[in-house]
Amino acid sequence: MVKGYIHSHESFGTVDGPGIRYVVFTQGCPLRCKYCHNCDTWKREDSKSVETPEETFLEICRYKNYIKKGGVTVTGGDPLTQPEYVTELLKLCKKEGIHTAIDTSGFLFNDKTKEAIDYADLILLDIKSIDPAQYKELTGVELAPTLEFAEYLKKIGKPMWVRHVVVPGITDNDELLGKLADYLVHFDNLEKVEVLPYHSLGEYKWQKMGMDYPLKGVEQLSAERWENAKNIFKSRGLTVR
Ligand code: SF4
Numbered sequence: 001m002v003k004g005y006i007h008s009h010e011s012f013g014t015v016d017g018p019g020i021r022y023v024v025f026t027q028g029c030p031l032r033c034k035y036c037h038n039c040d041t042w043k044r045e046d047s048k049s050v051e052t053p054e055e056t057f058l059e060i061c062r063y064k065n066y067i068k069k070g071g072v073t074v075t076g077g078d079p080l081t082q083p084e085y086v087t088e089l090l091k092l093c094k095k096e097g098i099h100t101a102i103d104t105s106g107f108l109f110n111d112k113t114k115e116a117i118d119y120a121d122l123i124l125l126d127i128k129s130i131d132p133a134q135y136k137e138l139t140g141v142e143l144a145p146t147l148e149f150a151e152y153l154k155k156i157g158k159p160m161w162v163r164h165v166v167v168p169g170i171t172d173n174d175e176l177l178g179k180l181a182d183y184l185v186h187f188d189n190l191e192k193v194e195v196l197p198y199h200s201l202g203e204y205k206w207q208k209m210g211m212d213y214p215l216k217g218v219e220q221l222s223a224e225r226w227e228n229a230k231n232i233f234k235s236r237g238l239t240v241r
Helices: 053-061 083-095 111-118 132-139 144-156 174-184 203-208 223-234
Strands: 004-013 021-026 049-051 071-075 100-104 122-126 160-166 190-197
Touching (some): 083 111, 174 190
Parallel strands (some): 100 122, 160 190
């Protein structure tokens, strides 16, 4: 029987895809982003509940009226660490005409994750950096699988939003932002770019888990630098949120 390792549920999410959404936070992530604000989702064995797709779906149905103009988003962690669970859950949602989205780093790209993608109306793809060395330094893994994942989404015409966190002193770099923008211009399946300002609100979770926060002392992104980053993407004709 397919089971999902779950961190938590949020019934009125407004930042993970269009409209009001039921958000399922899955447990488990292969990345170790230095600014992660969900480090408590990294290890599957720390899950708060284990549930079948049917059980999750029953819970979602309680909110069906509220998410009529939104939908369901699975995030994490990285939901594609559990592709069978995501596939079955999204299948159930699709049968009921509920809009579905997956929020992922795109690091896990294989036949099983491809099947999960088939049942998603939208992919929220987090590209942490366009520079391979910086990506590795920031996340602990290689950039190449994420770019391969993005190319696949383009090939199958899957609607995609790209998310990018702008971190002072790291990704807040005009040259790299321009490089990412230039790369994204060629994606005709790209609906928008979400340029997210770095903040350290997740730092307390690192402390709670007995870990040193790697970006200690890094200030949150200023409004001015955020505007600058957004303008770089807009200057390439991209839609920016
Ligand atoms: S991909 Fe997301 S959940 Fe995983 S480490 Fe990075 S920020 Fe955290």
